[in-house]
Amino acid sequence: MHDAASSSPKPPSSLHTETQVLQTERTPYGEVSPAIFMTSGFAYDSAEQAEATFTGDVERYQYTRYSNPTLKALEERLAAVEGAEMCTCTASGMGAVSSALLAHVKAGERVVASRALFGSCYWIVSTLLPRYGIESIFVDGDNLEQWEQALSQPTAAVLLETPSNPRLDILDIKAISQLAHKAGAIVIMDNAFAPLIQKPLKLGADVVVYSTTKHMDGHGQTIGGAVLASKTWTEETLLPYTRNTGTTLSPFNAWAILKGMETLTLRLKAMTDNAQFITELLLNSPQIERVFYPGHPSHPQYDLAKSQMENGGTMVAFEVKGGKKSAFAFMNALKVILISNNLGDTRSLITHPATTTHMKIGAEERGHLGITDSLLRLSVGTEHREDLKADILNAFLAL
Ligand SMILES: *Cc1c(COP(=O)(O)O)cnc(C)c1O
Numbered sequence: 001m002h003d004a005a006s007s008s009p010k011p012p013s014s015l016h017t018e019t020q021v022l023q024t025e026r027t028p029y030g031e032v033s034p035a036i037f038m039t040s041g042f043a044y045d046s047a048e049q050a051e052a053t054f055t056g057d058v059e060r061y062q063y064t065r066y067s068n069p070t071l072k073a074l075e076e077r078l079a080a081v082e083g084a085e086m087c088t089c090t091a092s093g094m095g096a097v098s099s100a101l102l103a104h105v106k107a108g109e110r111v112v113a114s115r116a117l118f119g120s121c122y123w124i125v126s127t128l129l130p131r132y133g134i135e136s137i138f139v140d141g142d143n144l145e146q147w148e149q150a151l152s153q154p155t156a157a158v159l160l161e162t163p164s165n166p167r168l169d170i171l172d173i174k175a176i177s178q179l180a181h182k183a184g185a186i187v188i189m190d191n192a193f194a195p196l197i198q199k200p201l202k203l204g205a206d207v208v209v210y211s212t213t214k215h216m217d218g219h220g221q222t223i224g225g226a227v228l229a230s231k232t233w234t235e236e237t238l239l240p241y242t243r244n245t246g247t248t249l250s251p252f253n254a255w256a257i258l259k260g261m262e263t264l265t266l267r268l269k270a271m272t273d274n275a276q277f278i279t280e281l282l283l284n285s286p287q288i289e290r291v292f293y294p295g296h297p298s299h300p301q302y303d304l305a306k307s308q309m310e311n312g313g314t315m316v317a318f319e320v321k322g323g324k325k326s327a328f329a330f331m332n333a334l335k336v337i338l339i340s341n342n343l344g345d346t347r348s349l350i351t352h353p354a355t356t357t358h359m360k361i362g363a364e365e366r367g368h369l370g371i372t373d374s375l376l377r378l379s380v381g382t383e384h385r386e387d388l389k390a391d392i393l394n395a396f397l398a399l
Contacts (some may be wrong), residue, residue, distance in 0.1 A: 006180035017196060018265045020080050025026040025073060036255040037069045043152065044186040066243050074258045075226070078216070081261070082208060084201055088238055090251040093211020094120045096225030096247075100188045100207050101125075103241030107133030109156035112185070114163035114171055115143030116323060116369050119275075119357050121190065125159060127276040140368075142301065144179075161190040163305070166353040166377035167316050167370050168193070168292045170301035173308055177204025186233070196268060197310040207231065214344030215314070217260040218267050222253040234332065235289075267346060267382055271314040274348075274388060275380040281389055282318050287396045289319040289374060302365045324373035326399050327352055331376070333398035336383060336391040343379035348388060350378045 015023070024034045042061040044050040052058040061067055071089055079087040090096045101124065105111060113125045115138045125136045134156075139146035141160060151158070158180040162171035177187045181204070190207035191198060195215045200208050210216065212224035227238060242248070272295075279293040291298065294305035295312015305312065320326045331339050331350055338351040341356050351357060358371050366372075380388070 004244050011323070015080075017081055020141050021077060021261045023077070023080075025076075025180045033072070034073055034255065034258055039068070039251075040064050064251060065246055065248045068251050070254045070258070071249060072202055073114075074249075074254040074261075076257060078212075078226050079228060080209075081196065081264075082201065082228045082303070083199060084208065084226075085231040086229060086234040088227045088234060088242055089212070089254060090225040090227065090242065090247040091249050091253075092215055092223045093118075093209070093225040094124075096209040096211070096227045097159075097188075097190060098124055098128075099238065099242050099247050100227050100229075101129070101159065101244075103238045104186060104188075105129070105134050105156045110135040110137065111157045111159065112137045112139060112147070112150045112151065112155055112180075112183075112225060113159040114139060115365075116141055116167065116169055117159070117161050118165050118190065118192070119360060121159065121161070122361060140399040141176075142169055144172065144175055147176055147179050148372050149290065151185065152177045155180070155183040157188055158185045158278065158305055161192070163193045163294050163309075163313065163315065164196075165193065166317055166351075166357065166375065168294055170294055170299070170305045170308075170317060172304055173198075173200055173203040173205060177206075192311055193315055194313050196265065197272075197313060198308055201228070203308055207232070212257045213342070215268065216246055216264065216344075217257045217265060218344060218346055219256075219260055220342060220345040220347065221260070222256045224249050224253050224257050226351070268314065270382045271346075271380050272311050274382070274385050275312060275314050276317050277385045278378065278388060279312070279316055281392060282316070285392075285396065287321055287330075287399050289321050292317040314380050316380060317370060318376055318378070320376060320399070321373040322374070322399060324352075324354070327374055327376055329398045330395045333395035334391055335394070336387050337378070343377075346382045347380060348379065348381035348383060350376055353377055 041063050053060045053062050075087040129136045137150045139150050160171050180187045186205040186206040189200040191208050192211045192214050207229040210226045212226055279296050282288045282291045293312050293316045320330050337348040337350050341351045353371050354373050
């Protein structure tokens with residue numbers, strides 16, 4: 001039995017997400033807001049109970065690296081929202097990505113990934129995996145012929161990200177998953193840019209990874225990650241890896257993320273409305289060269305985006321006329337929008353990918369990915385839209 005945290009009935013699984021994120025298992029104290037269990041270990045009533053816990057005859061918490069009631073509360077909330085059988089939280093989004101890959105692949109196997117990946121994900125596939133004898137192949141994510149070619153040989157795993165960072169390219173999750181499965185690969189999908197509005201497991205992906213640092217926490221407080229997948233894969237493949245290598249999320253951070261998730265739907269709605277408004281503003285601004293927003297018909301893959309995302313999300317990328325000098329002048333003139341490489345926060349954050357998040361991949365690879373010196377990535381927050389508009393229009397005066 002799960003001791004204290006079993007006193008309240010489980011919520012029905014048919015609840016809508018807005019309601020689901022407010023369900024909390026209560027301890028006998030009847031607290032309304034979820035309790036936090038800051039403990040490394042758990043004491044046993046007897047030596048016999050300790051033995052039975054280790055043999056697996058008794059289901060009980062033993063050590064927080066394995067599990068903890070606060071972690072379980074977050075994992076159950078994330079699994080319910082995603083529609084996944086199981087969720088495993090990790091100390092960071094990168095902990096989630098690296099665990100999903102390294103738990104699954106072995107020396108001599110191959111991994112195929114889309115080129116437009118988050119910087120650290122790119123490093124894992126391009127640099128770390130080959131070090132362990134795993135072959136890694138990159139393809140242009142929006143080119144199905146390249147996927148087909150790369151997946152014409154047996155493959156262990158496919159890693160993709162859509163919408164991609166920073167230019168919000170859209171990849172066809174369904175078509176790529178079909179090709180991957182034919183090659184024997186599992187599909188690991190980094191859904192950091194589209195929580196709630198895109199359900200990769202329904203489109204054919206096998207594993208969804210998140211940086212909960214982003215929209216789930218939403219208040220820019222913690223670093224955390226999550227891996228969502230089937231019960232079988234989680235128990236047989238992932239947990240032996242995460243539990244023994246120690247990728248555990250702190251219960252304190254789990255609690256902060258759990259609280260953040262209570263307003264996730266509200267924040268996403270406000271941020272998405274603002275992102276649509278900012279997209280229109282930028283499209284009508286002579287200082288702007290191009291705008292990339294998957295929820296606007298001007299996006300080159302608008303139809304594909306519409307088929308797999310409920311809306312365009314919270315991120316907008318755009319090119320300022322005049323290259324790096326103009327991009328920097330624009331950023332430096334902003335007063336409400338903060339310069340920060342984080343995203344998914346309640347506060348609007350802007351970054352210049354070529355000199356920050358994507359600096360290390362080099363000019364050639366940036367060119368290939370369309371990450372020009374004029375490109376800015378804006379994570380739109382929950383501020384009043386007129387304040388964001390005024391901030392942007394004021395910053396245009398610096399150009
Ligand atoms: C932020 C991010 C990560 C890494 O997450 P951390 O919590 O910073 O470790 C991975 N993938 C994507 C797409 C991200 O945006």
